[in-house]
Amino acid sequence: MLGAVFRGPGRLEVGEMETPEIGPDEVLVKVGANTVCGTDVRILRGEKTRGIGRDVVLGHELAGHVAEAGRNVRGYEVGAPVALAPAISCLRCFYCRRGMENVCVNKRIVGNVVDGGLAEYVRVPAEAVQAGNLFVAERDLPSEYLALAEPLACCVRGLENYRVELDDVVLVMGAGPIGLFHLQLALLAGARTVIVSNRSEERRAFARELGASVTVDPTSEDLSEVVAEHTHGLGVDVAVVCIGVASLVNDALGLARKGGRVNLFAGFAGEGVAEVEANLIHYNELVVSGASDTRRADYETALRLIESGRIEVESMVTHRFPLGEAAEAIEASARREGIKVAVVP
Numbered sequence: 311m312l313g314a315v316f317r318g319p320g321r322l323e324v325g326e327m328e329t330p331e332i333g334p335d336e337v338l339v340k341v342g343a344n345t346v347c348g349t350d351v352r353i354l355r356g357e358k359t360r361g362i363g364r365d366v367v368l369g370h371e372l373a374g375h376v377a378e379a380g381r382n383v384r385g386y387e388v389g390a391p392v393a394l395a396p397a398i399s400c401l402r403c404f405y406c407r408r409g410m411e412n413v414c415v416n417k418r419i420v421g422n423v424v425d426g427g428l429a430e431y432v433r434v435p436a437e438a439v440q441a442g443n444l445f446v447a448e449r450d451l452p453s454e455y456l457a458l459a460e461p462l463a464c465c466v467r468g469l470e471n472y473r474v475e476l477d478d479v480v481l482v483m484g485a486g487p488i489g490l491f492h493l494q495l496a497l498l499a500g501a502r503t504v505i506v507s508n509r510s511e512e513r514r515a516f517a518r519e520l521g522a523s524v525t526v527d528p529t530s531e532d533l534s535e536v537v538a539e540h541t542h543g544l545g546v547d548v549a550v551v552c553i554g555v556a557s558l559v560n561d562a563l564g565l566a567r568k569g570g571r572v573n574l575f576a577g578f579a580g581e582g583v584a585e586v587e588a589n590l591i592h593y594n595e596l597v598v599s600g601a602s603d604t605r606r607a608d609y610e611t612a613l614r615l616i617e618s619g620r621i622e623v624e625s626m627v628t629h630r631f632p633l634g635e636a637a638e639a640i641e642a643s644a645r646r647e648g649i650k651v652a653v654v655p
């Protein structure tokens with residue numbers, strides 16, 4: 311089969327490799343699509359090295375169809391549409407025991423250390439099959455839509471941390487795929503107004519299309535004025551930072567109302583050191599939260615939201631590349647072309 315193997319920074323080798331053989335407790339998935347994300351870009355650039363294996367097939371946002379199920383495996387018929395939650399948690403560590411498998415200390419991620427979705431086939435390891443990481447889709451939608459359950463699941467996890475209440479005014483900083491998911495989730499959760507800020511007019515147009523009440527170009531408009539206008543000068547109930555620029559953290563703190571919630575959803579570049587006016591948190595009683603990866607439950611929620619059409623994904627997949635052009639696909643994603651890039655074998 312064809313596969314895209316990470317050989318080290320800057321080196322993605324697309325070539326023939328052995329089709330994986332599965333054990334009696336494993337499932338072989340014929341990949342229908344693998345969507346590319348910022349993490350793949352950072353891995354390939356050598357910016358993300360922790361938890362990344364060498365000579366591994368990249369790709370952690372994948373969906374496809376069951377090609378073969380091991381003889382001990384139940385519940386996966388050949389041909390069934392499936393989507394994979396790529397984080398394989400140990401289910402035994404301190405965090406797993408407390409419902410925080412997303413931050414499992416022994417986590418292994420398909421596409422980082424276990425061969426992933428930038429290939430024609432992917433072997434789902436026994437522990438992932440057993441833990442239910444491989445979800446059977448209720449609708450056989452194009453795989454590139456189902457694959458988006460992974461990034462959406464991370465946003466669902468974030469939403470659990472920052473919460474949106476009925477009639478909230480929410481500010482989403484960033485209108486890449488992640489920002490657009492937070493926008494849609496906030497609306498689903500009952501937000502009255504969602505303000506989206508982004509430099510790119512193309513992305514702001516996407517945000518408006520997906521229901522943003524207001525979009526702001528922070529390079530030419532005063533975001534705090536727009537926020538004041540829509541909140542009677544109080545500030546937003548929730549601000550979600552979806553751009554990994556540390557200086558935005560203090561901006562977000564300053565734009566939230568007293569008692570508001572600020573979620574640092576993005577991972578921040580480099581060491582991620584941000585200078586913040588700590589008294590904003592203190593006097594305004596702000597609640598600051600983070601978000602890391604996703605739990606199986608979040609993944610299932612995300613998958614159902616996509617299948618039922620409550621989260622719009624069709625328009626978000628703007629680019630499709632064949633597997634032979636996986637490197638070009640990652641480069642296109644790095645250039646922030648369109649919204650989401652899919653590799654379709």
Ligand SMILES: [Zn+2]
Binds near residue numbers: 347348370461
């Ligand atoms: Zn991702």
Ligand SMILES: [Zn+2]
Binds near residue numbers: 406415
């Ligand atoms: Zn664990």
